Amino acid sequence: MEESLKELAGRAAKAVQDNNHLIAKESMKQTISRNLDRNLIRYKEVVSEVKQVEQKLTALSAERKEIFRSCKKMKMELEALGKEWAEHEPKAKVVEEEEKPVEADGEE
Template identity: 65%
Template sequence: MRDKSRLTEKESIKLTITRNLDCNLIRYKEVESEVKWVEQKHDALLAEREGIFISSKKMKMELEVVGKEWIEYEANAKAAEAE
């Protein structure tokens, strides 16, 4: 009788551990999926940031060129006005 009781107890423990293991595996897969999504989002944000940086750098260079040309055009406009 005692052995039968121990066997039942061990079976209960085994089922509990198996159930917990299954739950952990399911949650692990969910977390892994979330991590992949976050990594993809992170990569997309990094790419967007790089694009913004490059675009801003080009605009700054264009602005500097326009600023230099502005001085020349302004001087020409004043000279034409004076004539």
């Protein structure tokens, strides 16, 4: 009987120890679950932010390309005007020179 009581006390102590161990594991499980939930929420937020950044980059890239095309067109127009200017400048000087005697006649 005494041995039975010792065995029973040992089993009760083991049961209490196992129960405490189980409670500790359950606490760890809850902590990990909360952390996982928070990480999942943050992950979704980050994915959303990345998508927004990608969309903005796409829009900025398109805008950059449009600005480049516009600048290229303006450069071509400027070069064409430069050529026209070069062609017309000598003619303008001739006309200017021709007008000087006329102006001098008008002043007299």
